[in-house]
Amino acid sequence: KANKLQYYNNPMWPGETHSLKVEKILYQGKSPYQEVLIFESLTYGKVLALDGIVQLTDKDECAYQEMITHLPLCSIPSPKKVLVIGGGDGGVLREIARHGSVESIDICEIDQLVIDVCKDFFPDLSVGFKDPRVRLHVGDAVEFLRNSPEGTYDAIIVDSSDPIGPAQELVEKPFFETIARALRPGGVLCNQAESMWLHTHLIQDMLSICCETFKGSVHYAWASVPTYPSGAIGFLLCAKEGPPVNFLAPINPIEKLEGAMTAGRDIRFYNTEMHRAAFVLPTFAKRELEAY
Numbered sequence: 299k300a301n302k303l304q305y306y307n308n309p310m311w312p313g314e315t316h317s318l319k320v321e322k323i324l325y326q327g328k329s330p331y332q333e334v335l336i337f338e339s340l341t342y343g344k345v346l347a348l349d350g351i352v353q354l355t356d357k358d359e360c361a362y363q364e365m366i367t368h369l370p371l372c373s374i375p376s377p378k379k380v381l382v383i384g385g386g387d388g389g390v391l392r393e394i395a396r397h398g399s400v401e402s403i404d405i406c407e408i409d410q411l412v413i414d415v416c417k418d419f420f421p422d423l424s425v426g427f428k429d430p431r432v433r434l435h436v437g438d439a440v441e442f443l444r445n446s447p448e449g450t451y452d453a454i455i456v457d458s459s460d461p462i463g464p465a466q467e468l469v470e471k472p473f474f475e476t477i478a479r480a481l482r483p484g485g486v487l488c489n490q491a492e493s494m495w496l497h498t499h500l501i502q503d504m505l506s507i508c509c510e511t512f513k514g515s516v517h518y519a520w521a522s523v524p525t526y527p528s529g530a531i532g533f534l535l536c537a538k539e540g541p542p543v544n545f546l547a548p549i550n551p552i553e554k555l556e557g558a559m560t561a562g563r564d565i566r567f568y569n570t571e572m573h574r575a576a577f578v579l580p581t582f583a584k585r586e587l588e589a590y
C-alpha cells in the first residue's frame with residue numbers, strides 16, 4: 299500500500315519486512331545510485347530510507363552514529379586524522395567533532411543527493427559538515443583509498459548501507475586491503491557489521507578477511523537500534539598491526555568529549571559502560587563470531 303514502507307523480498311532479510319507508517323512524505327527522489335525517501339513517521343520523527351531500507355530516524359540515530367564513532371575513537375590515544383567512508387547524512391561527522399584531538403576529517407560519500415537532502419531535512423545530523431576540519435570527497439571509496447598515501451589515518455569509519463546496492467564492494471577483501479594500507483600502524487577501523495541475528499555468514503566472512511588483513515585485534519561489538527532489521531546492528535573493530543589496541547577498555551573517557559561539541563545534539567546513547575558492554579555477546583554469537 300502506498301502509505302506503508304514494505305519490503306518482503308530483500309535478500310538481506312528474506313521473508314521479513316520492517317515497516318513504519320508514513321505520516322507525511324517530505325522528499326522522494328532518485329540519484330544515479332539509489333532511491334531516496336524522507337518521511338515523517340508517527341513516533342520515530344523523520345526517517346531516511348534508501349531503496350526502501352531505513353537508514354536512520356530522528357529517534358534512534360544516536361545509537362548507531364555514536365557507537366560507530368566512539369568505539370574506535372575512544373580506544374586509541376588522541377586520534378588526529380580520521381576518514382569516514384559513506385556517512386553522507388553527516389551524523390558520524392557530528393560525533394567525530396566531539397574529539398578535540400582530531401585535526402582533520404576526510405569523508406568519502408558516493409551520493410551527492412544524500413548529502414543535499416540531509417542538509418535540508420536533517421540539520422541535527424548535517425551539522426557535522428559545518429566543522430572546519432571536514433574535507434568532503436564525493437566519489438567511490440575504493441578509488442579514494444587507492445589515491446590516499448600509505449599510513450595516513452589514525453581511524454577509518456565505514457558507515458555503509460547494506461551490501462546490496464552501491465555498498466556492495468565494501469565487504470570484499472580488496473576494499474579491506476586498501477583500508478589497511480591507508481591506516482598508520484596501530485590505526486583502527488570501525489566497520490558497520492550487520493546483525494548477529496540475521497547475518498552470521500556475512501559477518502564470519504568479514505571477520506576472516508579482517509583477521510588476515512589487519513593482524514592486530516579484531517572484535518565484534520553491537521548495539522540496539524529499534525528501526526534496523528532484528529533491532530540490532532553490529533560493528534567490526536579492527537586494529538592494524540602496530541601499537542596494541544584494547545577496544546574493550548576505552549582510554550578516552552566520554553566526559554572529556556561532552557564539552558568539545560560545537561553544535562547540535564548532546565550525547566544520548568554512548569557512555570563508557572555501554573562501550574564495554576557492546577563487546578559482550580550472547581552465547582550463540584560467541585560460538586559463531588568469537589572463533590576467529
Ligand SMILES: NCCCN[C@H]1CC[C@H](N)CC1
Nearest residue numbers: 352353354385457458459460
Ligand atoms: N548513516 C546511516 C546508517 C547507515 N547504516 C546502515 C543502514 C541500513 C541498515 N540495514 C544497516 C546499517
